[in-house]
Amino acid sequence: MTTTETSGCPALIPLPDCNGREWARTAISRLQGDGRRSADTHLLKPLFPGLPGISIYLKDESTHPTGSLKHRLARSLFLYGICNGKIGQHTTLVEASSGSTAVSEAYFAQLLGLRFIAVMPRSTSRQKIQAIAGFGGECHFVDRAADVYDVALAIERETNGHYLDQFTNAERATDWRGNNNVAESIFRQMEEEEFPVPEWLVMSAGTGGTSATLGRYIRYRNLDTRLCVVDVENSAFYDAWKNGDLQATASGSRIEGIGRPRVEPSFVPGVIDHMIRVPDAASIAAGHVLSERLFRRIGGSTGTNFFGLCWIAANMIQEGRRGSIVTLICDSGHRYADTFYDRQWLATNKIDIDPYRRMLDRFLDTGVFEQLFPDAIAS
Template sequence: MSETETLWDDPVESLALRLTPDCVEREWAHNAIATLKGDGHRSADTHLLKPLFPGLKGISVYLKDESTHPTGSLKHRLARSLFLYGICNGWIRQGTTLVEASSGSTAASEAYFARLLNLPFIAVMPRSTSRQKIDMIHSFGGQCHFVDRAADVYLVAARITEETGGYYLDQFTNAERATDWRGNNNIAESIFRQMSEEEFPVPEWIVMSAGTGGTSATLGRYIRYQSLATRLCVPDVENSAFYKAWCHQDPTVTASGSRIEGIGRPRVEPSFLPHVIDHMIHIPDAASIAASHVLSERLGRQVGGSTGTNFFGLCWMADKMMRAGRRGSIVTLICDSGLRYADTLYNPEWLAANEIDVAPFRRMLNRFLDHGIFSNS
C-alpha cells in the first residue's frame, strides 16, 4: 500500500488533522474582523462642522472633522480598510509582521490597529517626520525605520517586508482598492448623509488634497456612482508630482516631495485617479500653512497643514462661485490636528529656516473671510 493510500485509512482523523491549522487561522481572522468592525461602528461617523464666515455671501462651508478619530486623523479610516483588505485576502494572518511606507499619520493609525490585533508593525518614514507622529507610533508599540529621502520609503519598505517575511500594507497602491467607494459608510457616503437636511444638500464642490490619492478617488467615484452634480477639486502643494501629472496626463512625472506632511508625493501614486477629478489647484506652501493658522484661529483649535491646503482650496472655489453669482455649499476635510506640527508649521523658527512667509496669505484669507475680497494685493 502506498503512503498516499495510508493517509486515507481513517478519513475522519486525516481530514481533522489537515483542516485544524486552517480552522485556527479562520477563527483568528473572524475575531480580527469583528475587532475592526467594532472600531468602525464606534468611530466612522465623525462630525460635520459648519463655521460661519461673514464675507462668504451665499456660500455655506462645511468641514468634515476627521481629527476626532481614535488615532487623530483621516488615515484612521484608511488603515482600518487596509487591514480588512489584507485579512480578507488571506495576506494578514496571526503573527504576521506588518510593514508600511508612510509620512507618519497612516503609520500611526496602522500601529494602533496592529496593537489591537497583537501584530508586530514597522513604519518606514522620512527622517523629517514630526516627532509627535513618531511618538504616537511608538506609543502603540510600533517600530520606526527612517530614510533620508522621501522617495526611498517604497524600496526600503519592500526590502524589510522580504527580510521579515511579513506583509507590506502599501497604502499608496492599495488605498483606492481597499475602500468600498460605492458606500459601506465610507467618507463620501458619510458626508452626503450628513448634508441631506442642509440648505444646499448637494455640494457644488468637495475639496480634498491628495496623499495616497485614495480619498479623492473614493469621493470622485462615489459622486459619479450616485450621479451627483457635485464636482471634485484637488488642491496640490509645492514639490508634488500630482498637479503636473494631472495637467499633462503624464503618470511618469516625479518631484522632490512635499514639506506639507501627509499630502503631495514625489511620484504619482497608483491610488491617484486623475480621471475622477474635475479641477486641480497648485498652492504655495506659504498659503497652505497660512490657511491652517487662520482656520485654527477661527475654530479655536489647531489644524494640520493638509487641512490648510484644503481650506485654501475651498476659499479659492468660494471666490469663483461668488464671482459667478452662484450660491451653494462647499465641503472639505479637517485631516488631523495641528498639535502634531508644533515643531514645524507652528514654529516661527522652522518657518524662517525654510524661508516661508505666511503673513501676506494670512492677511489675504482674513480679508476674504470677513469681507469677501480674495486678493493678495
C-alpha cells in the same frame, strides 16, 4: 473513514476544518467594532461674514481615535490584508508613510497584537513618531522621501512580513460605493442642509485614495457635485493630472501627509473635475487662519484644503453662484507644533505666511479675494 483508493477515485481523507481562521474571525470582529464606535465624525459649519449665500462645511476627521483621516484608511487596509489572506496571527506589518497613516496602523496592529514597522522620512514630526511608539510601533528612518518604498519592501522580505502599501492599496481597500466611507458619511450628513448637494468637494492628495473615493462616489450616485483636488509645491500629482503624465516626478512635499515625489497608484485623475496647486506659504497660512477661527489648531494638509475651498468660494462669488462647499479637517495641528506653528521653523525654511494670512482674513470677512502672486497658483 477509509483512505484506500478505488478505481478512478481519489482516497477519502479528513477534510480541513476552519480552526486556522479563528484568529482572522476575531481580528475582523475587533476591526468592525472599532468601525462602529468611530466611523462617523462631526460635520462643522463655521460662519464667515464675507461669504453670504455660500455654506462652508468641514468634515472633522481629527476626532478619530488616532487623530486623523487615516484612521479610516488603516482599518480598511487591515481588513483588506486579512480577507486576502496576507495578514495572520504572527505577521509582521510594514508601511511606508510620512506619519499619520503609520500612527493609525500602529494603533490597529496593537489592537490585534501584531508587530508593526513604519518606514518614514527622518524629517517626520516628532509628535507623530512619539504617537507611533506610543502604540507599540517601530520607526525606521530614511533620509530621502523617495526611498521609503524600496526600504519597506526590503523589510517585508527580511521579516517575511506584509507590506500594507497604502500608496497602492488605498483606492482598492476602500469600498467607494458606500459601507460608511467618508463620502457616504458627508452626503448623509448634508441631507437636511440648505444646499444638500454640494457644489464642490475639495480635497488634497497624499495616497490619492480619498480623492478617488470621493470622485467615484459622486459618479456612482449620479450627483452634480464636482471634485477639486488641491496639490502642493514639489508634488507630482498636479502635473500628472494636467499633462496626463502618470510618470511625473518631483522632489517631495514639505506639507506632511500630502503631495508625493511620484504619482502613486491610488491616484485616479479621471474622477477629478479640477486641480489647483498652491504655495506652501498659502497652505500654512490657511491653517493658521482656520485654526484661529475654530479656536483650535488644525494640520498643514487641512490648511491646503481650506485654501482650495476659499479659492473655489471666490470663483463662485465672482460667478454669482450660491451653494455649499465641503472639505476635510485631516488631522490636528498639535502634531506640527515644531514645524508649521513654529516661527523659527518658518524662518529657517524661508516661508512667509503673513501676506496670505492677511489675504485670507480679508476674504473671509469681506468676500474680497486679492490673489497674491497669481503666477504661484497653478489652476
